[in-house]
Every structure is written in C-alpha cells, then in structure tokens.
Amino acid sequence: MASTPTHALSPLLRKLESIATLTDEERHAVESLPVKTRMLAPRQDIVRDGDHTSQCCLILDGWACRYKLTGKGQRQIFSFHIGGDIPDLQSLLIPVMDHSLATLTSTTVALIPHADMRELTLRFPNxxxxxxxxTLVDGAIFRAWIMCMGQRSAFDHIAHLFCELYLKQEAVGLASEHRCPLPFTQLDLADATGLSNVHVNRVLQEMRRNGLITLRSQTLVVEAWERLVQTSEFDAAYLHLQKRAAP
Structure with a gap:
C-alpha cells in the first residue's frame, strides 16, 4: 500500500459535485482525507459477505460490482460502480457486510478509515x-432496477440500464457524445438483469440490428439516444444529477 496524493481523491469530488454543491473549504477537507490506495486485479473480492469492516472503499479507477451468491453458487449483481463511488458507504453505520463487493476490471481503490469519515461528516454537515x-440516490437506483427486473421486457431492461450507465459516467466526466466505457462481460450483464447469457446475447444483437447501439472493444456507443430512451421509458430524474463534469 502507498499513501494517496491529495489530487487522487478528485473522483470522489466529481461524484459529490454531480449531486451537491461544495465550498472550497469542503473540497479541501475531502482532499485531505488520510487514505491508502490499492491496485486490484479483475475479478477480485474487495470485501466479502459477512466481513466486519473498519474502512470504506472508494473506487478511484476501474469498475466494481456489488453481488451475492446463492447456496448453489449462482450470482446476483445488485449494482455496477465506477470511479468516485463508495459502494460500501453503509459500513459506516452497519459494519457487517450483507453482500460482497468485487472488481470487474483492474481497479484502483482508496481505503478510508471509518474514524476519519466520521470526523469529516461531523466537522462538515454539508x-x-x-x-x-x-445513499438516497443509490436507493433510487435499486428501485429502478427492481422495476426493470419485475415489469420490463428483457429488451427494455437492458436499454434502461445502458441509459443509466451512460449518464452516470457522463456526470463525472468519464463519457460524452453518447459514447462510454462498458468493460464488463455479457455474463455480468446477465447476472445483473436476471436473464440468461443466451437471452442477453439475443437482445444485444437485436439492438444492433435496430441501429440503437454499437458495442465493441469494451465501449458502448448509443447510436440513437432518443429512441433508446423512448423504448425503455427512461426518466433520468431518479439519478438526481445536479450538474455534469467536463470529460
């Protein structure tokens, strides 16, 4: 492990400033957090179901996911996470994990001690x-995923997810012009949507045939944004974005 330079926490600032407004003093306080960095390989658990934690994990670069396994080893992915996200923020108040957090790609994380996070929040109520x-936006995303899984067709579900992932990345400067990284596998997408790998493949082929998307070299290009939004009934209000960062 190595100490993280101040500027390395810019992903967290970009994330917070996409949903809130911070003063210069508050920005400096975030940048001054005493954290440690780790570089992790793809498909590596960061924290496991049942672990007792004393630190939060901030994604600096790369992709991660929350997931849980059934007794038979079947995986359900609950959410995807990008730079700036703190997927286990709830561990500040609930230190025993009820799910696992793992990398999907080579990922750099910053580990923030709970004590320092608590001190930061006490000193700066904003x-x-x-x-x-x-965390409330996170809950809104969960509700949108449940709605998709229970009430939308497989085509509309995946279209809705693509709209969400694009806007989340655009908000923190990781995407623009309806083009964004999408570095996880078709199997990951199946585990996130509750569909079979074969069904996901058919949906992606149909989207390509309809001229909605191009998916190549771990990059998603939305060729017809308005049509994708319309077919999935996507309404970005649940993301509660206040502003978007420059790419």
Missing amino acids: IAAALWRD
Missing part, C-alpha cells in the same frame, strides 16, 4: 448531507 444524498 458533506454529510452530500453522502446521505448519495
């Missing part, structure tokens, strides 16, 4: 409010 807002 930062605490921004983090609380982030």
